[in-house]
Amino acid sequence: MTTPSPAAQPAADPAGPAGPDGSADGVRVVSIVFHPGEELADFTRSLATATTAPVDLVLVDNGTDPEVADRLAAEAGGRVLRPGGNLGYGGGANAGARGAAQPFVVVANPDVVWEPGSLDALLDAAQRYPSAGALGPALLNEDGSVYPSARELPSLTQGVGHAVLGKVWPGNPWTRAYQRRQETAGTERVAGWLSGACLLLRREAFEAVGGFDESYFMFFEDVDLGERLALAGWANVYVPSARVVHVGGVSWKARPARMISAHHASARQYLHRRYHRWYQLPVRVAISAGLAVRERVELRAAR
The missing domain is CATH 1.20.5 (Single alpha-helices involved in coiled-coils or other helix-helix interfaces)
Known part of the structure; x- marks a missing residue:
């Protein structure tokens, strides 16, 4: 599938319905938690320096122990949403984004640490790419290496080659073509899909495609979303000037x-x-x- 270029797409109207203060400024940040630990403190505290825009922080608690989520949401001026059961990642993200008035919604793992100004860099890129439905930062591993978070939609041969050889021969040609590692570190570009570990979503686009497909309890909901956004004429844009550290798999x-x-x-x-x-x-x-x-x-x- 050929992903459309941002410049080739019509501009999306960035204006949304007015928020509680009569404006549509700011961004809603949704994080889906399940019995979180202190990694969530790193997330909420680093978020404070990630943007100068007003933030509406929503923690969607898929677990059953409220102590950590309640305490850290209160410290950060956010709120906790309890859906009454474990909705999975996509279902939790949809619940947290529902009813947002802001033109942009962030969906992020609670084990992400924001670098200063990183969310502002994503918001700035969203203004440069009015047809971007989703924008993703550079995801750094704990050792500082860059995780290949902006990938192509896998062809059958790429998918098979990567699945069979990716663990034992990481440099195989099918994995390289799928992950596009050589372009990950510093090139702002359109991708087939972006990792759901940290995504800035244009609310208009997200709502137009119906949000995440909740039939994926966990994993591949981001691949599916990227594909549906592209089919609907929106672009998935990788923005490496925005950088976050992803601890990965804490929960x-x-x-x-x-x-x-x-x-x-x-x-x-x-x-x-x-x-x-x-x-x-x-x-x-x-x-x-x-x-x-x-x-x-x-x-x-x-x-």
């Missing part, structure tokens, strides 16, 4: 087996939908078989 490192299985289930769902035609049945069978083998290998390694 599930103690129970990796469940997350490994969830990742493979979502991958299967996404790829089956992508290759849904009757004559692609052999492709779906091969995908299911390959993912089942890969899941067993990863589960064995995680024990």
Whole structure:
């Protein structure tokens, strides 16, 4: 699929309905938490220096222990939304974004640490790219390396090559083409999709495509969103001048087996939908078989 260039798309109207103060300024920041630890304190405190715009902070608590989320939301001047159950990542993000008056909504993991001015850099880029439905920062690993967070929508050959060889041969040509690592560090560009670990979403675009697909409980909801935004004429823009550190996996490192299985289930769902035609049945069978083998290998390694 060819992703449209921002310059080739019509400008989206940045104005939204008036907020409580009579303006549509600022940004709503939504973070989905599940029994968070002190990493959430790093998120909320670093957010204070990430932008000079008014922030409406909403923590969507998918867990059952309110202490940390309530305390840190109060310290940051935010609020906690409790949906009454674990909605998953996309469902929690949709719940947190619902009813926003601001023209932009951030969806971010609670284990993200914002560099000073990083959210302002994303908001500035959104003004330069009026057709951008989603904008993503450079995601830094804890060691300072750049995670490949702006990727292409995977072709069948890229998907298979990356799935089979990505762990044992990271530099294989299919993984390189999919991740576009050589372009990740410093090039502002259009991508097929952006990591949902930290996304600035133009509310108009997000609402127009119906938000995240909640049938993905966790993983691949960001791939699906990026694809649907592009199909609707919006661009996914990578903005490396905005930088955040992503600790990664804080909420599930103690129970990796469940997350490994969830990742493979979502991958299967996404790829089956992508290759849904009757004559692609052999492709779906091969995908299911390959993912089942890969899941067993990863589960064995995680024990």
